[in-house]
Amino acid sequence: MKSLDELAKIKESRRAALKIREGVPSATEKAHVMMCGGAGCISSKCLEVVDAMKEALSKNGIAEQVQIILTGCMGPCDMGPVAIVYPDATFYRRLKPKDAEAIVEEHIMKGNLVQRLLYRAPGAKEPTPKVTDIDLFAKQKKIVLRNNFYIDPTSIEDYIANDGYAALGKALTQMQPAEIIEEVKKSGLRGRGGAGFSTGMKWGFTAAASGSPKYVVCNGDEGDPGAFMDRSVLEGDPHSVIEGMAICGRAIGAEQGYVYVRAEYPLAIERLDYAIQKARENGLLGKDILGTGFNFDIEIRIGAGAFVCGEETALLTSIEGKRGEPRPRPPFPANAGVWGKPTVLNNVETWANIPEIILKGAAAYAAIGTEKSKGTKVFALAGRINNTGIIEVPMGTTLREIVFEIGGGIPRKKAFKAVQTGGPSGGCIPADYLDTPVDYDSLGALGAIMGSGGMIVLDEDSCMVDIAKFFLDFVVDESCGKCSPCRIGTKRMYEILDNISKGKGKEGDIELLVELATTIKATALCGLGQTAPNPVLSTIRYFRKEYEEHIRDKKCACNVCELEE
Amino acid sequence: MINLTIDNQKVAVEAGTTILEAARKVGVKIPTLCYLKDLNVIGACRICMVEVQGARTFIPSCVAPVAEGMVVRTNTPAVIAARKLVLELILSDHPMECLTCLRNQNCELQDLAKEFGITEVRFDGAKTEYPIDDSSPSIIRDPRKCVLCRRCMSVCTNVQTVQALCAENRGFDTLIAPAFNEKLANMECVNCGQCSLVCPTGAIVERDDTAKVWAALADPKKHVVVQTAPATRVQLGEAVGAEPGSIFTGQMVAGLRRLGFDKVFDTDFTADLTILEEGNELLQRVTTGGTLPMITSCSPGWIKFCEHFYPDLLAHLSTCKSPQQMFGALAKTYYAKKAGIDPADIYCVSIMPCTAKKYECRRPEMNSSGYQDVDVVLTSRELGRMFIQAGLDTTNLPEEEYDEPLGISTGAGEIFGASGGVMEAALRTVYEVVTGQTLENIDFEVCRGLTGVKEATVQVGDLSVKVAITNGLGNARKVLDKIRAGEADYHFIEVMCCPGGCIGGGGSPIPTNTEIRLKRIDATYTEDERMVLRKSHENPAVTALYEEFLEKPLGHKSHELLHTHYTPRGVNK
Missing domain, CATH: 3.40.30.10 (Glutaredoxin)
Incomplete structure (x- = not known):
């Protein structure tokens, strides 16, 4: 067309x-x-x-x-x-x-x-x-997943029928690049990958950066255990990501995009690949899009399954064909991204928000959510909860609403103990804080993080030492090994935790864990290492007694840990 | 200029300067481990962390650029505690075999542990366990001692462009090794040893062959002769505690005699001989339409590099053996005959600034005397250790002269140790041989210095001789690619494997850095100026060698003893 x-x-x-x-x-x-x-x-x-x-x-x-x-x-x-x-x-x-x-x-x-x-x-x-x-659905608000009940993800016509590519059309014919960036800034959209940086500001920095060509990159290397928000978007509505990226291309002056998807998501890759092909056939990617003279195309890069490649600089390094390891920032990707060129890197969910913001306006988007966290957030509910799966709710929805109303509460009449948000980078939030509104800043204040949206619900039978050990084990396995605090420090933390969980802990172990955790957070090279101690710190903060029981009484109240002797 | 504050001192530095460099400018020393100026700036070890006002975490000063108004604190209790814990973590994954380590008391990790006053490591968990790779004749890798600073990888990849080492596995199991943890000996590793030079610990060291030499010296049946490479005399002092740039020729000769060597000879002698053979080879190629440009062949790391990566250009290599191997071949033929010693009883030792020489002497084609021409090669570092073990106060020994005849040399042989030296020595001789005139100014400044690729055109009679000089294999690549592309109209190219030439060789004392390389180069040219004879063709011992034994350059005996051939090796697929 x-x-x-x-x-x-x-x-x-x-x-x-x-x-x-x-x-x-x-x-x-x-x-x-x-x-x-x-x-x-x-x-x-x-x-x-x-x-x-x-x-x-x-x-x-x-x-x-x-x-x-x-x-x-x-x-x-x-x-x-x-x-x-x-x-x-x-x-x-x-x-x-x-x-x-x-x-x-x-x-x-x-x-x-x-x-x-x-x-x-x-x-x-x-x-x-x-x-x-149905409560589960009625209490949700769908922007990112707006099409998942409605369209055939392999039909570009279905996507177009539900306003698809209208935002791109608007951005190309009615808006100047600076206006697009301004609109995204005004929407208050923050990065859905977890760190929550202002998307509009990121675009603004990249647009202003010197160097060409510029690139648009989508982070689809979703790797938190139990998280599958991005997979759901790529499988269910791949065109929304393509459209979002193309709009950014127009805004920052880029003609090439990359979507980095992990190899463990074959269906997402297949559907995205098909969608890219259809968009090209229909003149919505490639040269002279919609007759406006704008060129933009997208390639898929398949990651080999390293968690660290979800970290932005590691992802960019991996796209370049090198071992996926983070590099120091600055320079930030906005100035030196793929092949050292200015690059916007956003996560799948962030991209899927863009068409809606452009089409319906920043004000409508910013009307949803809290003061500092706008719009909706997709979460993957898992663990000891009745309705496991994917949900999308307005920012500011309380943990209680998510767990007990949308999630249907805890199975087998067990008591709620905590919810773990943000995966291996996040923390455990206990029952006292169930009325906390879910937004970037409130979760951060509790020692957890929004993260990409994994929520694992724990009940009275969950041992918090075991939970901390589980996440740390994951991080030890996924550390790239480049910087010493993460490479050796997380391993030492794991060893101490492992001892505690086996009844071999000793006085001073908790203090040593905190000392290690604090230093690793302050000295590690990338986000992975800087947040890796969070599950340990937050469980010590809220469940210190459980640690002490393991160390002093050699007992696991939940009967999860196998204590020796 | 960017204005900032470091430990309450106001500092103004150029934009792009790192916090670390800015701090050094005002006398604030921030400890580092992985950092190596210009070579390895990756922010991996996290020892150099500092506090920057307003930053969420500590900041790695080696990679972080300064910013206007930045307020940096480098030594708050919190920063020092963090550095100390990071160091403690690194030590917790270290074998702690300091007393039995080749790098004992010359180890950056040990220095840091001392500086930080580490008296205890509180973590007794797992340690990295990978087997030692001793497959290489030149270099031993012990991954247990590796701190994953990646300096070796960086020098191998970025400076030498060999890429024999890479990071593999991940997390705690990360390993710096040849791809797929292959043995070094099976790789394109050229044995240059630059990795051993930059390793902060004992994870990569030279193969220590001193025991073989002690055994030979103890064997009454052996007539043990030694040759010392040109570069050794300007670097050996550092191995026994002298200042960089010290000229140590006479002390080294005296020390070698005190160790019990029967004859102390000089590779400078065969360096002069090389000039005559190679100079004549060049003239022959020029006049008979041979393959040009001709490239020098003294540097065994370079030879193996060419065999792996540019096998199509092997015809460009001079067929001359390196001075070390010419010496070995002559020691067990010419010298044996002259001294009336059965060559089977001669044990030929080399002192070299080079780890690749250990490989070179074992090449199967290096047996033209009927025996392995050079029996063993020691690096400067190993000889330094022998001197210390022997209890010699080497620095204060009275200076002694080399033995005749293989110890007689000229300034031209001497400068082989510095990048451009072979070329300069060749030009001194070729000019006079071709024109029959005396060269008035024999100092070819254009050949000297650390520049990666040097080019010059020198008028020799009717011929404008176009030459190029490279040091460091990455620089060699630039010129080789030009030859491949048919864009190189040079006659003669000098290639030295190591940055700065042999004075910066992989067997040099540690540390070896740009500043120290420059001091050794200065010492080299000072030595040259002190020599009475400074042109290879004026070396009377070389003249006598031709008269008594070889007859003429490129003659039959020369070909048998002094020339060699090369093996196309290609790269692993």
Whole structure:
């Protein structure tokens, strides 16, 4: 396509075809079945359900009147495979191939909902059939995951139908580069990779930096244990990332982008690759985009699975084909990024926010969230919680709302003990702070971090020494080995913790851990090392008694640690 | 200029200066370990951390540039405690075999531990355990002693462009080693030993061959002769405590005699001989349309480099053996005959500023006397240790002269030790041989100094001789690539493997840095000026050698004893 008009035409025609997904019954189609095709549901065999459903449709001669669409991740992974049947937006869960016939013959053909497959809220007698009525979804606010219920991630037309590439069109035809940057600044968007730096300022620095060419890079090296927010975006809505990056290209004067994705995300890579190809075919990447003279293209770089490559300078070094290790900052990527050239590096989730900000304006975006943390945040809920999976909530939502309302609370009536945020760089927040609003600064003040959005819920059976040891073990394994505090210091911390957990701890160990932790934080080369001690420091801060019990009484109250003797 | 405050002192430095360099300017010494000026600036060890007002963490002063208005504190209790803990961590992964380490009392890690007053290491966890790699005839790697400063990697990659070492594995298991932890001997390693020169600890050291020499000296059947390379006399003093730049020729000769060597000869003698052979080879190539440019072949690290990376250019190498190997071949033929000693009983030792010479003497083609021509090579560092072990007060020994005839030399042989020296010596001779006229000014300043690639055109009779001189293999690459591209119209190129030439060789005393290299170069040219004879073709012992034994340059016997061939090796795939 060569113009905004063509884009508008595609949107119009496709939108009409998708009315059914907005609840408007269609004259020609009986239903659209949106089957969650995230990696989680694929693992729980949703593709077999799809096959069974196709068979049932054929058997009943209505294959032409029903579309089955494999979407991105819908979020409630523990209920998978899940599906939504439109136009009535019925949510079905834990589907098996044998359920396909009932859905087709009862629901689609006769309009009778299949009761046994409907969602029931914990403790509720009656099911909640409509997806928008379910607490888990109703309390969420979707910007980043705006398309995950709605579109086929492999259809660029579906993306366009839901305002896709309209923001790019606006940025190219109605906005000057400086205005784009200003808009992003005003939105208050902060980096979703974890550090929370102002995205607009980052773009501004890069635009002002001397040196050319400039580059736009997407960090898709999501590596925190239990985190899969970025994977969900790349699998479910790859065009939103492409569009965000292209808008940045226009803003800073870059013509080349790279998306760095870890090799462990094959489906994300496949869908992104396909999306890039489709965007090129449709003139939305490449030369003279939308006839405006703007050139921008994207290449995928596949990471080999080192956690440290999620650190920005290590990621850039890895893109250059070198061993993925961090380099000192300054110079910052804005001045010397890929191949020493000015580079904007943002995380997948950050990129997915951009089209919405440009299209609907900074003010609308900034109206969501708290004073210093704007917009929404995607979290991956895991651990001892009923609704594990992906959620998106406005900044400022309290931990209590997330854990008990959206997350459905703790299974088996166990007591909540803590929530671990920010993965190996983060910390554990105890029950006393459940009413803390989730934003960058509040979490930081508690010794945790927002991080990229992993949330692991711990109940009364979780041993905090064991938790700290788990994360430290991860960091010891993933340290690149370049700087001595991280390479040796985290190893020593692990050894001390390991001794404590085995009942071989001694007086002074806690103090030595704190001394090591404080020094590693102050001296390590990159973010990995500087935050690696956080899980230990925060558990000592809030659960020091548990450490002392292990050391003095040689006992683990939760019966998790295997104490010797 | 950028204005900042360091420990309450106002400092103004140029933009881009690091905090570390700015601090040094005002006399504030910040301790470092991985840092090596201009060579390794990576901020890895975290010893040089300082406090910068407003910064979230401590700042590595070696990599952090100064900023306007910056307020730096380098010695607060918090900073010192942090440095001390980082050092304690490094020591906790160190074998602590200081008393039995070759680098005992010449170790930067040991110095730091002393400076910081470390009396205890509180961590008794795992230590890095990798086997020692003693596959190389020149260099021994002990990864247990490695502090992962990566200086070796940096010098091998950036200066020598050999890339025999890299970082592998990760975290606590990180290892600096040849790719896939291959043995060094199976790599493109050219044995230059620059890694051993920059290693702050004993993780990379020269192979110590002193025991072999002690054994030979103790063997009454052996007639033990020694040759000393040109560069040794201007660096050996440092190995026994003298100041850099000390000229140590006479003391070294005296010391060697006191160790019990039967004859103390000089590689300078065969350096002069090299000029006659190589000079004539050049003239022959020029007049008969041979392969040009011709490149020098004295430096065994360079030879192996060429065999690996530029095997297509081997025809450009002079076929002359290095002065060390010419000496070995003559010691067991010419000298043996003259002295009436069975060459089987001659044990030929070399003192070299070089680790690659240890490899060179073992090359299979270096047996033209019928025996291994040079039996063992000691670096300057090893000889320094022998002097100390023998209890010699080397610095105060009365100066003595080399033995005749293989100890007679000229200033031209002497300057082989500095980059450009071979070229200058060759020009002194070629000019006079070709023109038949006496050269008025024999100092070719254009050949001298540390510049990586030096070029000159010298008028010799009708011929404008175009020459190039490189030191450090990265610089050699630049010229070699020009030859490959057909863009080099030089006649003669001198290539020295090590930065600064042999005076900066991998077997030199530690430390060896730019400042010290310059002092050794100065000493070299001072020695040259002190010599009565300063042109190789005026060396009477060389003249006698031709008359009595070799007959003429490039003659039959020369070819047999003084010339060699090369092996295309290529690179590991």
